[in-house]
Structure formats: structure tokens, C-alpha cells
Amino acid sequence: xxxxxxxxxxxxxxxxxxxFFTRQGLLRxxxxxxxSVARGEVLAVVGxxxxxKSITAxxxxxxVPSPPGRIVGGSVTLDGRDLLKLDEAQMRGVRGNEMSMIFxxxxxxxxxxxxxxxxxxxxxxxxxxxxxxxxxxxAVEMLRRVKIPEPAQRAREFPHQLSGGMRQRAMxxxxxxCNPKVLIADEPTTALDVTIQAQILELILRLQxxxxxxxxxxxxxxxxxxxxxxxxxxxxxxxxxxxxxVGALFAEPLHPYTHxxxxxxxxxxxxxxxxxxxxxxxxxxxxMVPPLTNLPTGCAFAPRCRFADAQCRAAFPPYTxxxxxxWVACWHSERLYGAGA
Amino acid sequence: xxxxxxxxxxxxxxxxxxPVRKGLLRRTVGQVFAVDGVSFSIGEGETLGLVGxxxxxKSTVAxxxxxxxxxxxxxxTLEGQDITHLGKAELRPFRxxxxxxxxxxxxxxxxxxxxxxxxxxxxxxxxxxxxRAAEERTAALFEQVGLRPAQMRSFPxxxxxxQRQRVSIARAIALDPRLIIGDExxxxxxxxxxxxxxNLLMDLQRQKRLSYLFIAHDLAVVEHISHxxxxxxxxxxxxxxxxTSLFLNPLHPYTExxxxxVPVPDPRLKRRRRVLEGDVPSPMKPPPxxxxxxxxxxxxxxxxxxxxxxxxxxxxxxxxxxxxxAA
Numbered sequence: 001x002x003x004x005x006x007x008x009x010x011x012x013x014x015x016x017x018x019x020f021f022t023r024q025g026l027l028r029x030x031x032x033x034x035x036s037v038a039r040g041e042v043l044a045v046v047g048x049x050x051x052x053k054s055i056t057a058x059x060x061x062x063x064v065p066s067p068p069g070r071i072v073g074g075s076v077t078l079d080g081r082d083l084l085k086l087d088e089a090q091m092r093g094v095r096g097n098e099m100s101m102i103f104x105x106x107x108x109x110x111x112x113x114x115x116x117x118x119x120x121x122x123x124x125x126x127x128x129x130x131x132x133x134x135x136x137x138x139a140v141e142m143l144r145r146v147k148i149p150e151p152a153q154r155a156r157e158f159p160h161q162l163s164g165g166m167r168q169r170a171m172x173x174x175x176x177x178c179n180p181k182v183l184i185a186d187e188p189t190t191a192l193d194v195t196i197q198a199q200i201l202e203l204i205l206r207l208q209x210x211x212x213x214x215x216x217x218x219x220x221x222x223x224x225x226x227x228x229x230x231x232x233x234x235x236x237x238x239x240x241x242x243x244x245x246v247g248a249l250f251a252e253p254l255h256p257y258t259h260x261x262x263x264x265x266x267x268x269x270x271x272x273x274x275x276x277x278x279x280x281x282x283x284x285x286x287x288m289v290p291p292l293t294n295l296p297t298g299c300a301f302a303p304r305c306r307f308a309d310a311q312c313r314a315a316f317p318p319y320t321x322x323x324x325x326x327w328v329a330c331w332h333s334e335r336l337y338g339a340g341a
Numbered sequence: 342x343x344x345x346x347x348x349x350x351x352x353x354x355x356x357x358x359x360p361v362r363k364g365l366l367r368r369t370v371g372q373v374f375a376v377d378g379v380s381f382s383i384g385e386g387e388t389l390g391l392v393g394x395x396x397x398x399k400s401t402v403a404x405x406x407x408x409x410x411x412x413x414x415x416x417x418t419l420e421g422q423d424i425t426h427l428g429k430a431e432l433r434p435f436r437x438x439x440x441x442x443x444x445x446x447x448x449x450x451x452x453x454x455x456x457x458x459x460x461x462x463x464x465x466x467x468x469x470x471x472x473r474a475a476e477e478r479t480a481a482l483f484e485q486v487g488l489r490p491a492q493m494r495s496f497p498x499x500x501x502x503x504q505r506q507r508v509s510i511a512r513a514i515a516l517d518p519r520l521i522i523g524d525e526x527x528x529x530x531x532x533x534x535x536x537x538x539x540n541l542l543m544d545l546q547r548q549k550r551l552s553y554l555f556i557a558h559d560l561a562v563v564e565h566i567s568h569x570x571x572x573x574x575x576x577x578x579x580x581x582x583x584x585t586s587l588f589l590n591p592l593h594p595y596t597e598x599x600x601x602x603v604p605v606p607d608p609r610l611k612r613r614r615r616v617l618e619g620d621v622p623s624p625m626k627p628p629p630x631x632x633x634x635x636x637x638x639x640x641x642x643x644x645x646x647x648x649x650x651x652x653x654x655x656x657x658x659x660x661x662x663x664x665x666x667a668a
Contacts, residue, residue: 223606
């Protein structure tokens with residue numbers, strides 16, 4: 001839908017809808033979400049817990065646990081092929097090959113009883129016609145690329161022998177082993193310490209530039225978004241509510257939720273060069289995210305929004321493009337236009 | 342801030358070493374130097390932020406101060422009284438003065454008790470109020486932390502994460518303590534909820550002149566809430582000063598690296614990143630000399646053999662680094 005980007009999209013998600021059929025009722029985890037990613041682009045998906053960002057990622061990978069979950073609509077087009085129409089065997093050929101995913105906690109996604117090297121070479125041999133020895137060599141080579149010291153030695157070790165940062169590096173090595181077109185990273189640095197987080201983000205960005213991989217980065221950390229992404233999608237209660245270039249989103253958010261989110265983050269002094277002398281209150285967004293089983297009609301943010309009126313409570317707003325490449329779903333976005341963050 | 346009279350809590354030379362046992366006879370083969378000589382004090386109405394990465398010993402400090410674990414060495418003084426070696430019964434009146442809030446309110450709240458019972462329990466245990474009086478006091482506490490008294494009948498699982506943390510806070514302030522230790526109290530919360538809880542903690546501090554030991558890994562949060570900050574690395578405090586000096590003029594290379602590693606929510610700022618190489622060494626085998634020398638970009642020969650001590654490099658600004666202290 002967004003055509004200002006000169007690069008043709010590698011991945012195009014249109015009208016994606018994923019629902020969970022639970023005893024508590026119908027849960028609209030992802031509701032009419034559309035976006036696209038170009039080759040070599042980093043697209044960030046931000047939002048708070050339960051906003052549907054992880055389920056969006058799992059839907060693209062066709063990994064939504066079913067039952068109770070089901071993708072009920074939309075399309076996910078990777079290089080002209082709709083992944084939602086593939087059968088499970090064809091999909092296995094896509095996962096880990098054309099499209100890979102890394103998760104928050106590498107310990108739970110690595111097999112504890114297999115060596116790191118054998119897991120990576122297994123992933124390679126699944127998609128490429130290589131001998132055992134050649135795949136093992138390639139695994140070591142991948143570990144070297146992700147800057148694991150003594151890669152040949154590390155390849156023979158088990159996941160528990162590696163530190164958290166090293167494990168995430170090993171996951172990245174595995175994910176990129178088949179040179180995928182798209183890498184989905186779901187909170188890849190959330191479990192890591194800040195100095196290790198900096199290492200991993202730098203690594204992902206460098207490899208992404210070297211290999212031209214498109215990256216979908218899912219995170220709740222606005223700092224990570226600002227420093228890594230070119231474009232951002234903000235999600236709230238299963239919907240995409242805003243999409244913009246990273247500069248425009250931070251400089252002039254057009255959705256009241258994005259605006260509130262940016263204002264509620266405490267900021268480091270090194271940004272402004274001065275520490276506020278008195279202890280100031282942070283700006284809050286009142287209330288909390290509504291449960292997905294019991295969403296209000298209309299805009300889900302309305303109960304917490306200072307601009308909300310009858311129209312907001314009646315119908316979900318259409319996507320408008322007040323500025324080139326800046327999309328927002330809000331009846332009152334003009335109120336924030338020109339307001340800045 | 343700290344000059345206003347005597348400190349509420351003073352910790353001197355605190356150490357906690359854990360033995361590492363191995364083999365059939367469980368022989369001690371080594372020590373984990375979880376906390377290795379930590380000193381600080383907190384004045385009335387003051388917040389000391391304690392920052393550092395996982396495994397640096399910040400939670401161990403909190404537990405030792407609360408006397409939940411026995412320190413190997415050092416003293417803990419609460420309002421002028423040495424409580425380091427008090428027995429269980431003697432400690433009881435002092436327990437009222439110190440309360441703790443944990444990161445995950447779900448595992449620190451009993452799932453079978455109603456929120457009202459959870460908050461009321463300390464009142465009953467310490468014989469502060471009972472019956473109708475306890476009931477009214479609990480309702481007042483609920484209102485103070487922004488919950489409705491009607492929610493006293495709900496169970497922890499019926500609350501959201503932010504509300505559960507409010508219940509923990511209500512329990513912590515029930516006995517009018519002087520000191521609250523928060524061990525990553527907002528880390529598990531979403532951004533918009535985190536701001537609500539931080540504001541609540543700061544409001545309560547102002548109303549009650551509470552002192553906080555605020556442990557966190559998020560430097561922006563620490564900067565926001567603290568008056569003074571201590572940075573820990575491998576069981577030791579490496580820098581200790583007021584927040585303005587720490588954030589505007591960090592002296593220790595580790596502090597500098599920590600600050601430079603924090604992703605800043607402003608895409609216009611393309612900062613020069615100083616990415617630290619390597620991992621934190623094991624606290625079982627801390628490197629000789631300065632524990633940070635294995636990752637320090639400025640390390641010299643001296644740093645590898647001689648351990649620096651915490652010294653005052655500028656008025657009120659303590660740092661443990663050979664670069665900043667005259668030989």
C-alpha cells in the first residue's frame with residue numbers, strides 16, 4: 001500500500017487477520033494488519049504486551065499454534081508467492097531458508113542435547129545439498145561471521161556452555177546460514193544486558209547490510225527502534241495504528257497512543273545534556289490495555305485517549321496518509337499535526 | 342540531599358561469598374564473590390539507584406540489607422542501630438522499617454489470598470491494627486496506591502501487571518517503613534504502565550519522606566528516580582556519586598560504556614557508540630587487578646595486577662579506577 005519506497009518489497013503482508021478461538025471467547029490477536037518490507041530494510045514493529053506484534057510474526061512464519069489460533073484472512077506474499085496458500089511441506093522449505101526467525105530467549109529455541117555446530121549444520125543440510133563435512137565447515141564459518149571467538153571449538157559445545165549473548169549469536173548464525181530474504185527478530189535483545197544488547201544489535205545491522213536481508217524487528221523498546229529501524233509500525237490491541245519513517249514517527253507522531261508512549265519514556269541526560277534538577281513526574285497514559293477478549297467497539301484506544309468522542313467509540317478510524325509515507329488510524333490525528341513529540 | 346542529618350541506612354564493607362561445592366564429599370572448591378566489599382548510605386527521603394548488569398551482585402546486596410541472607414562480612418546500620426547480627430526476635434521491630442518490592446509481582450503475591458488479605462497481613466502480624474481498624478486501614482492503602490477499595494476482594498490473577506505491582510506497593514507501605522528496597526520493580530511492566538508506577542513511587546516518597554534503594558538495569562529509569570547512583574561491576578561498586586555527576590560526567594570506563602550502550606529513543610541522535618567487547622567474567626574467578634580490565638578500552642599494565650580502590654576523584658564523586666585517581 002505504501003509506494004514511496006523505490007525498492008520493490010520482498011515481503012508484503014496485506015489484511016492479515018489471526019484469531020484465537022478460546023473458551024473465554026474470540027480473541028482478535030491480529031486484525032487487518034498490512035505492511036511491506038523491502039530488501040535491506042529494517043522495519044520495526046512496536047507495541048506493548050498483548051498488542052499482537054509477536055502473533056503477527058508467528059502468522060507470517062505460519063507458526064501460530066493451532067488450535068486455538070487460526071489465520072482467518074489476508075495474504076503474506078514473499079517474492080510473489082502467497083505463503084498462506086502453501087501446504088505444510090512447502091512451508092518447511094521456506095522456514096529457515098527464505099525466511100528465518102530468532103526469538104527472545106535463545107536457550108529455549110536451541111536444543112540442549114545437541115552441540116551448537118550440529119544444530120546449525122542440520123539447518124543447512126535441510127535446505128542445501130551439502131555433505132555432512134561441508135555443512136559442519138559452513139556452521140563454523142557462520143559462527144565466525146557472528147564473531148564467536150574460537151568458532152571451531154564453540155561448534156562442539158552445548159548451548160548451556162555458552163553465555164546468553166553467545167547463544168543469541170549462535171541463533172543468528174543459524175538463522176542466516178541459508179541467507180534468507182527476510183529475518184524476523186522477536187525481541188532479540190530483551191533478555192540481554194545492555195552492553196551485550198549493543199553488541200547483538202550492531203551484529204544484526206552489520207550482517208543485514210552485508211547480506212541485504214530484510215529485517216522485521218519486533219520490540220517494545222523505543223530506544224532500540226530509534227537506533228536500528230528505517231520504518232516503524234505501531235500496534236495497539238491487535239491493530240496497526242500508525243506507520244511512518246523512523247524520523248517522522250519520533251519527531252511528530254500522529255496517533256495519540258504513539259504520542260503518549262513517546263512522552264512516557266524516561267530519557268537519559270546524555271540526550272539533552274542536562275539532568276532535570278527536581279524530580280519531575282513522567283507523563284502517563286491513564287488506564288490500561290483492554291483485554292483482547294473484550295475489545296470496545298470503535299477505536300480500542302478510545303477509553304484511554306484524551307481526544308476520544310462519540311465517533312471514536314462508534315467506529316475504527318480509516319487509515320489516512322496526512323503526510324507522504326506516514327499512515328495513521330485516528331479520527332483526530334490533525335490535532336497532533338504540527339504538535340511534535 | 343544526604344547531608345540532612347544521619348542516614349536511614351548505612352552499609353559498610355558488605356561481603357557475601359557463596360561456597361562452590363563439588364564431588365561426593367561436597368568439598369568446597371571455590372567461592373563465588375557475589376558481593377565483595379560494598380559500602381553506601383541513604384538519607385531520609387533520598388533514593389539511591391543501584392545499577393549494573395546481571396550477576397553483578399545488586400540483588401544480593403538487597404537481600405543482605407533486608408537480612409534475608411547472612412552477609413559474610415560488613416555491617417548494616419538502620420537508623421543508627423547495628424542490625425547485622427540481630428537474631429530473629431530482636432530483628433522484628435526493625436523489619437517494620439524496611440520493606441521490599443520485587444520485579445515480578447505475580448510470584449511475590451500469594452495466589453490464594455485476596456489482595457486485601459495480602460495488604461492486611463503485615464498489619465496483623467505486627468499487631469498494628471485488627472478487625473474493623475485493619476479493614477479501614479487496608480482500604481485507605483488501596484486508595485493511596487490508586488486502586489479501588491472494592492478490589493480488595495480480588496485475587497492476584499485478576500489484576501494486570503501494573504495493578505499487581507500496586508498491590509505489592511500497598512503491602513510495602515502498610516507499616517509505614519522508613520526504607521523501601523525495590524529490586525527491578527518496574528522492569529517487567531509495559532512502558533505506559535511503568536510511568537504510572539514510577540510516578541506513584543515518587544509521590545509516596547514525597548508524602549512519607551521514604552528512602553529508596555532502587556535497583557534497576559534501565560539507566561534512564563534510574564536517572565529519573567534517583568538522587569544518587571552507585572554502579573556495580575562483579576560484586577564491587579565502581580562509581581558512586583550524585584546523579585548529575587554520574588550521568589553528565591561519568592568517570593569510570595564501565596559507566597561510560599553502560600551509558601553509551603543504552604539505545605536512545607531519538608533517531609536524530611547518531612551517537613558514537615562504544616561497544617564493549619566480550620562478556621562479564623565469572624564472579625567465581627574475578628580477573629586479577631581491576632575486574633574490568635578484560636573489557637576496558639583504556640586498560641594499562643597496572644590495571645592487570647593492582648586492584649583500584651574506591652576513592653574520591655572530585656568532591657562527592659567516588660570512582661574505583663587507576664585513571665582517575667592520582668597515584
